[in-house]
Amino acid sequence: MTDTKPILILGGTGKTGRRLAERLTVQGVPVRIGSRSGSPRFDWEVPATWGPALQGVRAVYISYYPDIAVPGAAETVDAFARLAVASGITRLVLLSGRGETEAQRAEEMVKASGADWTILRCAWFSQNFSEGFLIESLLAGEVALPVGTVGEPFIDADDIADAAFVALTEPGHVGQLYELTGPRLLSFADAVAEIAKAAGRDIRYVKVSHDEFTTSVAAHDLPPEFAWLLNELFTEVLDGRNETLTDGVQRVLGRAPKDFSAYAHETAATGVWSN
Numbered sequence: 001m002t003d004t005k006p007i008l009i010l011g012g013t014g015k016t017g018r019r020l021a022e023r024l025t026v027q028g029v030p031v032r033i034g035s036r037s038g039s040p041r042f043d044w045e046v047p048a049t050w051g052p053a054l055q056g057v058r059a060v061y062i063s064y065y066p067d068i069a070v071p072g073a074a075e076t077v078d079a080f081a082r083l084a085v086a087s088g089i090t091r092l093v094l095l096s097g098r099g100e101t102e103a104q105r106a107e108e109m110v111k112a113s114g115a116d117w118t119i120l121r122c123a124w125f126s127q128n129f130s131e132g133f134l135i136e137s138l139l140a141g142e143v144a145l146p147v148g149t150v151g152e153p154f155i156d157a158d159d160i161a162d163a164a165f166v167a168l169t170e171p172g173h174v175g176q177l178y179e180l181t182g183p184r185l186l187s188f189a190d191a192v193a194e195i196a197k198a199a200g201r202d203i204r205y206v207k208v209s210h211d212e213f214t215t216s217v218a219a220h221d222l223p224p225e226f227a228w229l230l231n232e233l234f235t236e237v238l239d240g241r242n243e244t245l246t247d248g249v250q251r252v253l254g255r256a257p258k259d260f261s262a263y264a265h266e267t268a269a270t271g272v273w274s275n
C-alpha cells in the first residue's frame with residue numbers, strides 16, 4: 001500500500017533539502033517543507049512550532065540551521081529527535097558535518113533517541129560557492145580566506161540529496177552512518193581556480209591571516225553566530241583533520257561521487273558567477 005503520509009524535510013528550501021524535496025516529489029512521495037516559510041511554519045528557535053510540523057508525517061530529514069557545529073546544536077537536535085520519537089515518528093535521517101565536536105555529539109544523541117536513524121556526515125558542500133556565503137566574493141573577483149594548502153573533498157549537494165532520497169525510500173539504511181565526500185581533495189585556491197576557468201573569469205584566491213579575516217567578517221555586519229562559525233570552520237576544522245576521501249557515496253548510491261569540475265562547469269552555465 002502506498003504511504004500517503006508526507007516526509008518532513010527540515011531546511012527544505014536550502015541547499016540539500018530543496019534537492020531532496022524535488023526528488024521525492026518527482027517520484028510521487030508527498031513532502032512537507034520544514035522551515036520558517038513552510039506551512040505549518042517550522043522554526044528551530046521556536047520549539048512550539050515543532051509539534052505541528054511533525055503532525056502526521058512518516059519520516060524526517062533533519063538539516064539543522066544555522067549549522068550543526070554551533071554550540072548548543074546537539075541539545076536542540078536531541079530535543080527535536082526525542083519529540084519526533086515520542087510523537088511516533090521514528091525514521092530520522094540526520095545531515096551532519098565532519099570533524100566537528102558538536103556535530104558528532106548531535107549524531108550520538110540521535111543514535112540514542114530511540115529512532116531508526118541514518119546519518120549523512122558530509123564534507124564541505126560545493127554549493128557553498130554558488131548558493132552560500134562565498135558567492136559575493138567570487139562575483140567581486142577575489143576570495144580571501146585564512147586557509148592555505150589544506151585539501152577539502154568538496155561534496156555536491158546533488159549527491160547528498162540522492163543519498164537522502166535512497167535512505168528515506170529504500171530498505172537497508174537504518175543504523176548506517178555514511179561519510180560523504182567528493183572524489184578529490186582540492187585546496188580553496190584550487191577550487192576557486194576551477195570556478196574561474198569554468199566561468200571564463202579572472203578570480204583570485206588570497207590567503208589572509210586570521211586577524212585580517214576576523215576584521216573583514218566584522219565589517220560585513222553578520223549575525224554573531226555566523227561570524228563565530230566562520231572562525232571556527234577556518235581556524236579549527238580546516239586544519240587537515242578532514243583531508244581524506246571516503247567511500248560513502250559509493251556505499252549508499254553504488255556509484256562514484258560527482259567531481260568538483262563537473263559542478264563548476266554545470267554551475268557556470270547557469271550564469272550565477274557572471275557579472
Ligand SMILES: NC(=O)c1ccc[n+]([C@@H]2O[C@H](COP(=O)([O-])OP(=O)(O)OC[C@H]3O[C@@H](n4cnc5c(N)ncnc54)[C@H](OP(=O)(O)O)[C@@H]3O)[C@@H](O)[C@H]2O)c1
Pocket residue numbers: 010011012013014015016017034035036037038042043044045063064065066067068069095096097098122123124125126128132
Ligand atoms: N554547507 C556545508 O558545507 C555543510 C557541510 C556539512 C554539513 N552542513 C550542515 O548542513 C546543514 C545545512 O547547512 P546549509 O549551509 O546547507 O544551509 P541551508 O540548508 O542552505 O540553509 C537554509 C535553510 O534553512 C532554513 N532556515 C533558516 N533559518 C531557520 C530557522 N530558524 N528555523 C528553521 N529553518 C530555518 C531556510 O528556510 P527558511 O528561510 O524558509 O526558514 C532554508 O531551508 C547545517 O546543519 C550544516 O551544519 C553543511
